[in-house]
Amino acid sequence: MNLKELAQHLNLSPTTVSRALNGYPEVKETTRRRVEEAAREFNYMPNAWAKGLATGRSMSIGHVMPTSKMHEMVNPVFGDFITGASETYVKEGYDLKLTPVDDGDEAQRYRALRTRGNVDGFIVHGPHLTDGRIALLREIGLPFVVHGRASNMPADYPWIDMNNRRAFERATALLIELGHRRIALVNGLEHMDFAHRRREGFLAALASHGLVPDPALMRGGEMTERLGYRAAADMLDGTSPPTAFLVSSMVTAIGVRRALHERGLELGRDVSVIIHDDDLGYLRNGDDVPIFTATRASVREAGRRAAEMLLRMIRDPACAPLQSLMEAELILGRSTGPAPR
Amino acid sequence: MNLKELAQHLNLSPTTVSRALNGYPEVKETTRRRVEEAAREFNYMPNAWAKGLATGRSMSIGHVMPTSKMHEMVNPVFGDFITGASETYVKEGYDLKLTPVDDGDEAQRYRALRTRGNVDGFIVHGPHLTDGRIALLREIGLPFVVHGRASNMPADYPWIDMNNRRAFERATALLIELGHRRIALVNGLEHMDFAHRRREGFLAALASHGLVPDPALMRGGEMTERLGYRAAADMLDGTSPPTAFLVSSMVTAIGVRRALHERGLELGRDVSVIIHDDDLGYLRNGDDVPIFTATRASVREAGRRAAEMLLRMIRDPACAPLQSLMEAELILGRSTGPAPR
């Protein structure tokens, strides 16, 4: 059933039916009602292609994410974020076009999506510190929202982000106040913006307490179990081992625990650990360790908000770029850890 | 730059240009070359909407996945699978339309995608044992491929799946041959097809060795750390504790380990464990435990294949439904575990 047929059924012109369905004011109320009813009855849905062709809008949003580091973002933040965004899209009749893209040919893919007229806007996932995509997207001229930030770029684009810096600052301060002086940081890949900010928070807290960071106690990498194990093992076997760890991601923390366990060290007795992770429900490793976290619900919320920001920009290209910072939640474990030995 | 303008530049008709670009045979080779060159030069890309409208094909594929259980599939298989599928799509000029959908209103969303003419086919993720979507999709009439299977449905649809049954059968047999008689199964949610098949494999191996399954030693649930912990704790504290565990997912296995550790039991000394997981690179918990696994590469391969199957069906609706079973790989740990005490 298409518009024309529907119009014939109603003894109306396609024009009027179109207007009625799209909320134009000049349609008589009774007519509109009649049309809407018939549309429901025949389960009429406008053909997206014709509509796109006629309006120039595609009613779909491109989500582009680098695949080589996929696990960093996909797992698990990405799923929840996208679910949140979809809630908004569905409500507003938009589709979500997912484009995993190799780190290399990003520019190509963005341009293609743009030129073929396939999307009305972009969500950018997993920004690096210096992320070329922002300049690229600006040049391309479609609205976009960044999930995260790119610290080394002028901050005049719209973004939504967790306050990673603050979470790590608070976590570090907490450990310092417990009496720790040698605190290890096991971080994500530090060319990723979120990891960089976490590090900054860590350093800021040290500095404001008059502590000097020890490079031997700072490590970054893909957030795997293996990284946690290697980093902790090296540090614990080093000349002056840490008494506390601050760990990016639960998975990495598991590796840290393995290294502790191998050395007969007990968490909460010999060593303190604080974890930051965005995936609580899935992998909660007991409740013995304090966690800074973006809960699943709040990541979803972030997705919803990002989508709303983007749709607003699509509708009103002149509107100011919104920026939104969300706070991580602190969940205290049973033991916040001991004073250092 | 659109087709008409490009044609004018070349002093050709739009028709010829279109034919040249779409590989029709009746174009003179020199003309084709001229056209292709110009297209590249002006960075011409056809407007997807016009093309869709004219051809009736959307050049995009819908990936629909239930969100309520999202972590089960999203994490981490989904990312790799979709990356693989995208490789195929990009090559063939297709887009990937992602639709997270609440378990409830699936029918609606599928129909909408179909009626609005938005997709040419579907990939179905995370099938349940009795999955209504298969009947629904058949009724809707677009080609689809299921990532996984639905055991309780007639198996005449196209699917691609890991051989979960066989992996668990082999794993169980391995434990039995080591001398274990009381083997625990910590499984995923058993209304999910993959989990059901794993259980079947487990039971089959017991049966073929003349062992009777003990319901107290079988547990299913969301594959979280907590499930592993609870299940193992209950079983170990029960009247006749298991001497070996077979665990679905690395994350769950971490919980099992915690329970063991709490009780002073050591893995590889007091108890054997075999894990099945599809996410090796990310969360490899040491190399001390044997793992059945679909490697990241093979999951990607599965995505590629599924996409190819689907595109084939789209092009030739009459073609027979392909079905493809992939074998999990066994990676032996340093210790395969002891004989039972």
Next chain:
DNA sequence: TTGAAAGCGCTACCAC
């Protein structure tokens, strides 16, 4: 308040 008609950019049929 409604309708007729002209496109949107492309493909595909038919004629040359």
Next chain:
DNA sequence: GTGGTAGCGCTTTCAA
């Protein structure tokens, strides 16, 4: 081998 032209289903002037 190439070109003219009629749609695909919708929106959007302009006219009534």
